[in-house]
Amino acid sequence: MLIASILDGELLPGQRIRQEALAEEYGVSRVPVREALHMLEREGLVTLVQNTGAWVTALTxxxxxxxxxxxxxxxxxxxxxxxxxxxxxxxxxxxxxxxxxxxxxxxxxxxxxxxxxxxxxxxxxxxxxxxxxxxxxxxxxxxxxxxxxxxxxxxxxxxxxxxxxxxxxxxxxxxxxxxxxxxxxxxxxxxxxxxxxxxxxxxxxxxxxxxxx
The missing domain is CATH 1.20.120.530 (GntR ligand-binding domain-like)
Structure with a gap:
């Protein structure tokens, strides 16, 4: 799961998350991937930029x-x-x-x-x-x-x-x-x-x- 990849350190702060790659990895369409990213954004783990993409949230x-x-x-x-x-x-x-x-x-x-x-x-x-x-x-x-x-x-x-x-x-x-x-x-x-x-x-x-x- 994406959240596990973030919490386990497989994905680092600032790393871009590509929806197409996730959809392919999990064998689903981009719709549930997009929903999962929005959920993780609400949890503060992902930063979404409209029309640009998604990144693992980085802190100063x-x-x-x-x-x-x-x-x-x-x-x-x-x-x-x-x-x-x-x-x-x-x-x-x-x-x-x-x-x-x-x-x-x-x-x-x-x-x-x-x-x-x-x-x-x-x-x-x-x-x-x-x-x-x-x-x-x-x-x-x-x-x-x-x-x-x-x-x-x-x-x-x-x-x-x-x-x-x-x-x-x-x-x-x-x-x-x-x-x-x-x-x-x-x-x-x-x-x-x-x-x-x-x-x-x-x-x-x-x-x-x-x-x-």
């Missing part, structure tokens, strides 16, 4: 940092909405995922997969809502840049991630909403501050490529 450094500022404020609320519906089996799984991330420190894609599962498991107790949908969109539109960020992480940064995850788990086990909110906000804040010092992460350029065969 300032835009990405702004998204992290938003996440820093809204994800504590989402976590508080979720935590009352989590149980010991979830907390145990969170600890397993956190341990697996240490073992995956040399595999950025696996590290990201585990990190994604970790955080969305903490939010799994939240009822479907505008907030939940918004946070998922914020995660998706920054996925390519998180991947680059993870690839630039050193052992110290990975150790900090592990420690911050432990704080989140501990506060969830205690059902301490204040500590849980501060733990996730602090976790996101550290990444946001690191992004300020990593302009090279935003040099991703898929404009030289296009989805064609």
């Amino acid at each position: 450094q300032d835009e990405c940092i702004e998204i992290y500022e938003i996440r820093e404020r809204v994800e504590p609320l989402l976590l508080r909405n979720s935590m009352q519906n989590l149980d010991d089996s979830v907390f145990d799984r969170l600890e397993e995922l956190n341990a697996q991330m240490i073992a995956a420190r040399d595999s950025p894609n696996e590290f990201m997969r585990l990190d994604w599962e970790f955080h969305w498991l903490t939010y799994s107790g939240a009822e479907p809502s505008f907030l939940l949908s918004m946070v998922k969109r914020l995660w998706n539109v920054t996925q390519a840049y998180r991947r680059e960020f993870v690839q630039h992480q050193d052992g110290t940064a990975q150790h900090l991630t592990h420690s911050e995850h432990l704080l989140i788990i501990e506060s969830l086990r205690r059902l301490d909403s204040a500590d849980a909110g501060e733990a996730i906000a602090s976790h996101i804040r550290r990444t946001r501050k690191s992004l300020v010092t990593r302009p090279e992460i935003f040099d991703l350029d898929g404009s030289a490529s296009s989805l064609e065969h």
Whole structure:
């Protein structure tokens, strides 16, 4: 699926998406392809230019940092909405995922997969809502840049991630909403501050490529 190609990094920010190639790949007409592109545009993953074409959405450094500022404020609320519906089996799984991330420190894609599962498991107790949908969109539109960020992480940064995850788990086990909110906000804040010092992460350029065969 096209969304998987974007989120998995097969398609890079700025890369052109050709409707004809997609229609041929999936064995469909251009109509469902066009509808899918409009859906992805609403999700912020694709940029459509009338009478010109479609591209994977690219963010500037300032835009990405702004998204992290938003996440820093809204994800504590989402976590508080979720935590009352989590149980010991979830907390145990969170600890397993956190341990697996240490073992995956040399595999950025696996590290990201585990990190994604970790955080969305903490939010799994939240009822479907505008907030939940918004946070998922914020995660998706920054996925390519998180991947680059993870690839630039050193052992110290990975150790900090592990420690911050432990704080989140501990506060969830205690059902301490204040500590849980501060733990996730602090976790996101550290990444946001690191992004300020990593302009090279935003040099991703898929404009030289296009989805064609």
